[in-house]
Amino acid sequence: xxxxxxxxxxxxxxxxxxxxxxxxxxxAPAYERGLLETSTISDDRPNNTxxxxxYNASKGTLSLRNALAISSNVVAYKLASENRDExxxxxxxxxxxxxxxxxxxxxxxxxxxxGGMTYGATTQxxxxxxxxxxxxxxxxxxxxxxxxxxxxxxQEIFNQNDLAQQKxxxxxxxxxxxDTMKAVHQDPGGTAAGLTLDHNKYWAVKTGTTDEAKDLWxxxxxxxxxxxxxxxxxxxxxxDNAIVGQATKDIFKQTMDLLNNGxxxxxxxxxxxxxxxxxxxxxxxxxxxxxxxxxxxxxxxATTDIDTLAKQKxxxxxxxxxxxxxxxxASTFSNQLISDRIDTLSRFExxxxxxxxxxxxxDQYAQQVLALIQQVEPSGGSLSDQYNNVYRNKEAEYxxxxxxxxxALDHVSDQIQDAKDQSKDLDKQIEALKKQLEEAD
Numbered sequence: 001x002x003x004x005x006x007x008x009x010x011x012x013x014x015x016x017x018x019x020x021x022x023x024x025x026x027x028a029p030a031y032e033r034g035l036l037e038t039s040t041i042s043d044d045r046p047n048n049t050x051x052x053x054x055y056n057a058s059k060g061t062l063s064l065r066n067a068l069a070i071s072s073n074v075v076a077y078k079l080a081s082e083n084r085d086e087x088x089x090x091x092x093x094x095x096x097x098x099x100x101x102x103x104x105x106x107x108x109x110x111x112x113x114x115g116g117m118t119y120g121a122t123t124q125x126x127x128x129x130x131x132x133x134x135x136x137x138x139x140x141x142x143x144x145x146x147x148x149x150x151x152x153x154x155q156e157i158f159n160q161n162d163l164a165q166q167k168x169x170x171x172x173x174x175x176x177x178x179d180t181m182k183a184v185h186q187d188p189g190g191t192a193a194g195l196t197l198d199h200n201k202y203w204a205v206k207t208g209t210t211d212e213a214k215d216l217w218x219x220x221x222x223x224x225x226x227x228x229x230x231x232x233x234x235x236x237x238x239x240d241n242a243i244v245g246q247a248t249k250d251i252f253k254q255t256m257d258l259l260n261n262g263x264x265x266x267x268x269x270x271x272x273x274x275x276x277x278x279x280x281x282x283x284x285x286x287x288x289x290x291x292x293x294x295x296x297x298x299x300x301x302a303t304t305d306i307d308t309l310a311k312q313k314x315x316x317x318x319x320x321x322x323x324x325x326x327x328x329x330a331s332t333f334s335n336q337l338i339s340d341r342i343d344t345l346s347r348f349e350x351x352x353x354x355x356x357x358x359x360x361x362x363d364q365y366a367q368q369v370l371a372l373i374q375q376v377e378p379s380g381g382s383l384s385d386q387y388n389n390v391y392r393n394k395e396a397e398y399x400x401x402x403x404x405x406x407x408a409l410d411h412v413s414d415q416i417q418d419a420k421d422q423s424k425d426l427d428k429q430i431e432a433l434k435k436q437l438e439e440a441d
Contacts, residue, residue, distance in 0.1 A: 004303070007229075007234075008122040009123065009234075010122065010124050010198065011122060011123075011124050011233070012122065013037070013122060013231060014102040014119045014120035014121065014122060014214050014320035015061055015084060015121070015122075015123075015210075015215045016116070016117060016120045016272050017115045017116045017118045017121045017126055017208055017210075017215070017217060018114070018115035018128040018208030018209050018210040018215060018217055019054075019071045019073070019113065019114060019118070019122065019191075019207065019208040019217075019392070020078045020111045020115070020126060020205065020206050020207065020208030020215075020217040020219045020228075021114075021115055021117075021121070021182070021208070022068060022071070022131075022183060023111050023128075023130070023133065023177050023207070024066070024074075024094055024098075024130075024133075025039050025080055025083075025092065025095065025112060025182055026076040026077075026079040026080045026083070026093060026113045026336065027064065027068060027079065027176075027180055028074075028094065028133065028137075028169045028173050028174060028176075028177040029079075029080075029083040029087060029093070029094060029169075029173070029174040029175050030064065030079045030082070030083060030129060030281065030438060031081075031170075031172065031173035031177060031285065032087065032169060032170055032173045032415075032420070033083065033087065033285070033289070033420075034283060034285040034286040034289030034420075035064060035085050035286070036064070036176070036282065037063060037064050037065040037176060037179065037180050037280075037281060037284065038063050038064075038065070038287050039063065039064050040061050040062065040063055040064075040277065041060055041061070041062060041064065041067065041075050041078060041079070042058075042060070042062075042074075043058045043060055043061070043062050043067070043072050043074050043075055043079075043131070044058045044060075044380075045074055045111075045380045046060065049075065050071065050073075050074050050077055050078075051073040051077055051111065051114050051116075053072055053073050053074055054071060054073065054209070055070070058074070059072070060385065062075060063093075064079075064180060065180050065183045065187075065434045066183065066187065066189075067366060068180050068181065068184065069184050069186075069189060069190040069191070069193050070187075070189050070191065070207070071206075071207065072191065073113075073114045075328060076113040076114055076286070077110045077111070077113050079113065080112070080113035081108040081110040084108070084110070085229070085416075087417075089255070089288045089415070090107075090108040090233045091108050091109065091110060091112060092107045092108060092112060094168050094169065095107075095121075095125075095129070096131055097166055097168045097324075098125070098128060098129055098168055099128075099139075099141065099165075100121055100125050100129075100137045101122075101125070102117065102118070102120050102121055102122070102125075103117075103118075103119075104117075104118035104119060106118050106328060107109075111427060115210055117214075119279065119283075123226075123228050123229075123230045124142055124244055126217070126219050126228040126230075127218075127219065127226050127227065127228035128140075128141075128142040128226075129205075130170065130206075130219050130221050130228065131226040132168050132174070132251070132308075133169065133174045133177050133178050133204075133221070134174075134178060134223065134226060134268065135165070135174075136171045136174055136269070136271060137167060137168055137169030137170055137171055137173060137174035138162050138165040138166065138167055138168070138185055139165060139167075139168045140160070140165050141168045141173045142221065142349035143160055143191055143195070144161075145158070145160065146159070146160045147159050147160065148402070148424075149384055149438075150377075159435055167424070167427070167428065170285060170423070170424060170427060171271035171272075171273050171274075171427060172271055172273040172283035172284055172285055173285065173371070175268065175269075175270055175274050175281075176281060176283060178204045178221070178268050178425040179204075179268070179281060180193065181204035181205060181220065182202075182203070182204050182205075182405030184205050184206055184207065185203075185205050187246060192205050192206075192207055192218070192249060193209045193253075193441070195249050195253060196253070196255050197253060197260065197363060198257045198261075199256075199257055199260040199261050199262070199263060199265070200222045200224075200256070200258075200260045200263065200265055201265060202222065202224075202266065202268060203220060203221065203222045203256070204220050204221055204253060204264070204268075205218065205219070205221075205252070206218075206219050206220060206243070206248070207248070209241060209245060211254075212238040212239075213238055213239040213240070213241035213244065213245065213421060214232055214233075214236040214237060214238055214239065214271055214278065215236065216230070216231045216232065216239060216241070216245045216247075216248050217229065217230050217243050217248060218251070218252040218277055219252075220248050220252060220256075220402075222259075222260050222263075222266050223266055223269070223295070224259065224260055224263050224269065225256065225259045225260065227259075229246060229248045229249075229251045229252045229255070230250050231244050231251075231290070243320055266368065273285075273427070278319075284423060285420065285423065288416075288420065288423060298311045298426060304407075305428040308351055308353060310354065311349030311350075311351050312349075312351070314347065314348075314349045315348060315349055315358070315361075318344055318345075318347055318348045318349075318390065319365070321344045335376070335382075335383060338369070338373060338376060338383055339371050339383060339386060341372070342369060342383065342386050342387050342390055342420055343367060345362075345366060345387075346370055346390045346393070346394075347363065348394070349396050350394060350397050350401055351361065352398065352401035352402055352404075352405050354405065357402075359398050362394060362398075366387075366394075368389055373387055404429060
């Protein structure tokens with residue numbers, strides 16, 4: 001705005017987005033994983049790696065909706081870390097799909113969930129990111145040109161709506177994120193509580209503040225428009241958070257009131273993959289996750305029940321023998337009796353399932369037998385060798401069983417991911433079919 005200064009900050013200036021980035025890198029991917037607004041997560045910092053909350057405390061277990069409303073940094077950090085582990089993609093992957101141009105490989109770090117990016121994001125990129133959520137998770141390259149028409153006959157030769165779109169988030173994840181952002185102004189403790197719009201009661205918003213309030217943001221949307229507001233100095237300087245932060249909200253309100261004046265008061269479009277069940281939004285992703293989890297549990301139960309029961313019966317006989325009264329003086333035991341106990345120990349069946357692990361029970365009996373051996377053979381001998389061989393074999397058997405259990409869980413996790421990928425492909429096919437039907441009409 002200064003005379004002679006033509007530097008376009010909205011398009012060219014990279015700034016730290018602060019908490020305004022949370023919906024894009026923490027919450028939408030979390031909903032992709034099947035979490036819901038009512039899913040809960042702890043607000044506690046497990047170590048100093050985690051960022052502090054702006055309120056410098058922990059509020060305990062929070063729902064995702066409440067965590068975004070109060071802008072919990074710890075929850076956003078945890079979600080970003082879990083997203084990377086479960087989705088097996090860089091944390092910045094959604095931003096890369098939306099052509100955020102300031103990304104760096106070092107941004108594959110949960111700290112970007114609270115705005116700690118290497119270079120930052122532009123105001124335009126923040127607006128297009130939120131617009132992607134409103135647009136059912138579909139990204140469109142932002143342009144200043146809406147249409148181009150021939151001057152001589154008025155024929156339209158370009159329309160921005162005809163631009164190719166890229167699917168960044170599933171329909172249900174995008175919708176849940178927008179619905180969660182409503183809590184930022186609806187909840188009494190929300191960071192935008194008290195902010196109102198004159199012409200639309202259905203709107204979503206997120207505020208953002210960086211260290212020392214050098215960058216202040218208010219980003220949000222109605223079903224018609226997306227607006228991103230940033231205030232700061234070209235050379236970052238601390239601002240008065242109370243005054244300047246409120247100014248971003250005031251500008252957001254004034255802009256939205258101007259743009260939405262005369263528009264029909266309507267809500268964001270709920271996709272068919274989202275259902276309202278007793279006041280709670282349930283998504284297809286969450287249902288898929290629940291079904292797969294139930295299948296996993298049923299499969300594990302079916303394949304281990306018979307084996308587990310057989311082992312339990314064998315262990316009952318073994319335990320009964322190992323629990324028989326012992327003469328207090330080890331010298332009264334013959335080598336044959338101790339050898340028999342070692343042989344009984346070798347018949348103990350190791351059980352490792354998702355609900356049982358009897359290694360400690362085996363080890364307890366093994367230590368009793370070892371105590372007898374050490375009294376008879378203080379310096380070692382054939383009984384010690386026999387015992388060590390049995391113990392090592394059982395230890396190897398337990399290690400192998402534990403590894404198989406972990407491998408089975410990993411396989412189920414892969415199945416869940418495959419199901420999600422299939423769901424996304426189905427969404428694409430449905431969208432393509434809709435377009436074909438519209439063109440046919």
